[in-house]
Amino acid sequence: NAGVTQTPKFRILKIGQSMTLQCAQDMNHNYMYWYRQDPGMGLKLIYYSVGAGITDKGEVPNGYNVSRSTTEDFPLRLELAAPSQTSVYFCASSSTENTEAFFGQGTRLTVV
Amino acid sequence: AQSVTQLGSHVSVSEGALVLLRCNYSSSVPPYLFWYVQYPNQGLQLLLKYTTGATLVKGINGFEAEFKKSETSFHLTKPSAHMSDAAEYFCAVTSMDSSYKLIFGSGTRLLVRP
Numbered sequence: 001n002a003g004v005t006q007t008p009k010f011r012i013l014k015i016g017q018s019m020t021l022q023c024a025q026d027m028n029h030n031y032m033y034w035y036r037q038d039p040g041m042g043l044k045l046i047y048y049s050v051g052a053g054i055t056d057k058g059e060v061p062n063g064y065n066v067s068r069s070t071t072e073d074f075p076l077r078l079e080l081a082a083p084s085q086t087s088v089y090f091c092a093s094s095s096t097e098n099t100e101a102f103f104g105q106g107t108r109l110t111v112v
Numbered sequence: 113a114q115s116v117t118q119l120g121s122h123v124s125v126s127e128g129a130l131v132l133l134r135c136n137y138s139s140s141v142p143p144y145l146f147w148y149v150q151y152p153n154q155g156l157q158l159l160l161k162y163t164t165g166a167t168l169v170k171g172i173n174g175f176e177a178e179f180k181k182s183e184t185s186f187h188l189t190k191p192s193a194h195m196s197d198a199a200e201y202f203c204a205v206t207s208m209d210s211s212y213k214l215i216f217g218s219g220t221r222l223l224v225r226p
Contacts, residue, residue: 004155033214040121042202042218043156050212058213090155097212098144098163101204103155 002026006091006104013081013111021076021107023091031094032074033101034058034066036087043090049074081111114139114207116217124223131175131190133220135203138184143205145186147177148216150200159201162186173197198224 007022025032030051035043035058045058049068063085065077074093078085088108094101119134137143144163148156160171167179173196177188186203203217 031212031214035216040218042118043216045213045215048213059215092156092214094214097206097214098161100158100161101146101148101156101214103157105155 004091004093004102004104006089006107008107009105010108011110013078013109015081015083015111017081018077018079019081019109021078021089021091021109023074023076023104024072025074025091025093025102026072027093027095027102028071029093029095029102030071031097031101032068033092033094034064034074034076035090035092036060036085037090037106038087046076046089078109083111085109086111114143114205114213114215116203116205116215118203118217118220120220121218122221122223124225125193126225127195128192131188131193131197131222133188133201133203133222135177135186135188135217136184137186137203137205139205139207141207142179142181143207145177145179146204146206146214147171147175147186147188148202148204150202150219152199156202159188193222193224195224195226198222 034046047066091104092101115138147159
């Protein structure tokens with residue numbers, strides 16, 4: 001029972017490089033979320049999706065892009081990495097807006 | 113726009129003492145409310161939630177929370193702290209309007225002294 005799977009677990013990027021953080025869930029959940037977690041700041045919502053083909057901005061979307069072509073996958077794209085994007089990124093999914101969100105194990109990203 | 117405020121970034125209690133972690137929300141309509149716990153180097157897991165019905169909600173590991181609409185609060189309590197409760201706790205809300213955003217507070221780190 002995989003749940004929410006994030007890859008990679010760790011990554012070091014140079015300033016200006018791009019990368020995609022992968023997120024996949026096998027629970028047939030409609031809702032998916034991307035968060036970043038910085039010390040003392042809690043989790044900030046980057047983007048979210050309520051179903052395939054539907055995405056919307058969260059609290060801190062600048063510098064990121066997402067797509068949701070299937071129910072299972074919700075990749076997060078960083079186009080021009082900046083040191084301010086150094087963070088731990090979590091993907092989550094839920095079946096509806098009032099049910100439990102299941103989280104992946106996180107991706108620790110460092111931009112140097 | 114909805115928001116969540118957790119008072120106290122750190123709370124320290126003795127083992128066996130009452131745990132009280134505070135959460136207030138700001139929303140145009142009463143939202144769905146959640147408490148999550150995060151152990152070191154792990155993702156978050158659900159402790160309890162309030163959607164509708166009884167305002168006192170019981171969760172896992174002996175935690176409970178009470179939804180108070182008049183105070184826009186959803187404080188988390190546990191009568192007797194255990195060393196294994198040491199973790200970071202997050203309050204979260206989902207708006208009942210069409211945005212469906214799941215928004216988290218800044219978290220409270222619970223320290224349990226022997």
